[in-house]
Amino acid sequence: MAEFEAFDLLPAQIAVLDREGGIAFTNHAWDQTAEGRLPDRRWNYLEECAAAADRGCAEARAIGTGLGLVLARELDRFVATYNCPFDDRHHWFQISARPGRATDDEIGAIVMHTDVTALQYDHLTGLANRALFEAQSEFVLDVARRAGSSVGIALIDLDGFKGINDEFGHAVGDEVLVRLAQRLLSATSDKDLVARVGGDEFAIVTCAGATEVGLAGLLRNVENAFKEPFVVKGAHRYLSASVGAALFPADGKTHEDLLKTADSRMYGMKRATGGRHEKWLA
Structure with a gap:
């Protein structure tokens, strides 16, 4: 579809759908993130939403409903975040969908996906914010449950x-927080997520596969960041800082359980030592 080739110049992921919701065209940005699912673009957006909804994804159900209204020309624009x-x-991501031209029976809708994750970062330090920390934690916990591995959290x-x-x-205090953020990033691996979750509060969630030894090493690195x-x-x-940590599944089965354990250890350390990280093992 030569008339849509200009979409290749845009960073957003764009797909053109036929009237039944099938993929008719995708731009380069879409193809780069489609993980090879669309070699022949034989993929139906509505069917994919329905399948995800059957797996319990409420967002997919809402997106499928909204997109269906756009394809039926009953809605001029549909926008949602998922x-x-x-x-x-x-x-x-934010999805935005508009119907094709009324005079074009072949084009049902133009769908654009924009990565809005950048809005989930702390504006001062550039670290992830609380919302992204919680979402990443839930994500890696799900990966760990399916793989039978572990995840570490530190407060x-x-x-x-x-x-x-x-x-x-x-x-000046803000400048110190920025410098500390850089030290914490240097103390962790690229697969760990460091977040600023409060004014002077930070959190780290590891990738799936963390071990007791690995988490203990991470805590030593954090302690060294304050030397x-x-x-x-x-x-x-x-x-100085008070630090508490917890390891899934030994210290808790959910994000909330791990936070509760890590928080208790952090405040136990604050009361007892006022500086160095507490031994996080029970």
């Missing part, structure tokens, strides 16, 4: 950070 994990990461609460804000101001002082307006200031 989640889709790939490349070992959790992603959010980090800064000790004494308020003193930096009080002494030097919030602008060097932060230079603040020519002065050297040390930060």
Whole structure:
């Protein structure tokens, strides 16, 4: 379909559907993320939504219903947001669909998918935010359950950070948080997710396959991230943190259970030591 080749220049994933919901054209961005499912574009969007809905995906059911209305020319535009994990990461996408021209009986709809995961990152540090941390945690837990493997979660609460804000101001405090974020990223692997989940609170979720030894090593790396002082307006200031961790499935079967265990250990450490990470094993 030569009239749609200009879509290849766009970063969004675009598909042109026939009146029955079958794929008639996809642009390069769509093809790059389709994981080889569309070699001949013999794929029906409505059928895929129905199959996902049968597997219990409420988002797919709503998208299929909305897209069906667009194809029937009963809705001028349909927009929805859904989640889709790939490349070992959790992603959010927005789908936008519009009907084809009224004079064109062959084109049912033009569908565009845009990755909006960037909206789930903390604007100051560039780390994932709480929503993305929770979604990634649920994703890797699902992978671990099916594979019979483990996942680690760590919670980090800064000790004494308020003193930096009080002494030097919030602008300097923000700069320290940015530097700390970079240290935490350096302390973890590319497959781990580091998030800022509160003002001075951070969290880490590992990839599926984490071990007790691996999680203990991660905690040592986190502790090492606080050994060097932060230079603040020519002065050297040390930060410490209370850290608690939990390992699936030994410490909990759900995201909520793991958070509860890690949180309890983190505050137990805060009360007892005020600085170094607590031994996370029971």
